[in-house]
Amino acid sequence: MQAEAGTPLTHAPSRRTGLVLALAAVWLGLDQLTKWWAESSLTRGESVPLVGELLQLHLTYNSGAAFSLGTGMTGVLTAVATLIVVVIVWQAFRTRSLPWALTLGLLLGGALGNLVDRYLRPPGVGVGHVVDFLRLPNFPVFNLADIGITTAAGLIILLALRGVSPDGTTEGDPRPAADAELEPTPEERP
Numbered sequence: 001m002q003a004e005a006g007t008p009l010t011h012a013p014s015r016r017t018g019l020v021l022a023l024a025a026v027w028l029g030l031d032q033l034t035k036w037w038a039e040s041s042l043t044r045g046e047s048v049p050l051v052g053e054l055l056q057l058h059l060t061y062n063s064g065a066a067f068s069l070g071t072g073m074t075g076v077l078t079a080v081a082t083l084i085v086v087v088i089v090w091q092a093f094r095t096r097s098l099p100w101a102l103t104l105g106l107l108l109g110g111a112l113g114n115l116v117d118r119y120l121r122p123p124g125v126g127v128g129h130v131v132d133f134l135r136l137p138n139f140p141v142f143n144l145a146d147i148g149i150t151t152a153a154g155l156i157i158l159l160a161l162r163g164v165s166p167d168g169t170t171e172g173d174p175r176p177a178a179d180a181e182l183e184p185t186p187e188e189r190p
Helices: 015-041 074-092 098-120 144-162 177-182
Strands: 047-051 055-062 130-135 173-176
Touching: 015 055, 015 074, 015 098, 015 130, 015 144, 074 098, 098 130, 098 144, 130 144
Parallel strands: none
Antiparallel strands: 047 055, 055 130
């Protein structure tokens, strides 16, 4: 079947792609700005109460993954994180769903925030340590990148449970979710 005259044969990136990339850039910027502030304002190993004992500032450097797992595998973690970022960007160009765009933006921004540390911070390129500075009771020290990643993980679970696909369709309805709300199904038409 041939496309209608004037219809482009390729799909241009959607506005959702721009949203993913813009949110990722903002989250990455906030993450790096707060890490810079933490390094310039806090003393490594000392805790500063922010909200009493509930939330403290505590500068530390993490060579491992989340919760300091894999501390001897920094290079491998960097390679895996780089691959994950490539997959997220690829998916960003395919997403048509607003909830998925927001989720992927947070995930990409968080992944890039920690990946920048891996590539640019001591002890060297690809094996740098991640700056962490937020501390909750009985919980590992974390940063804004980690908040983005964790929030995105929760949203991915929620979207999957609700049957919302990145292309904007919902389980059982092949039309994008936005279109499904506006357009009646064949059974609803007179």
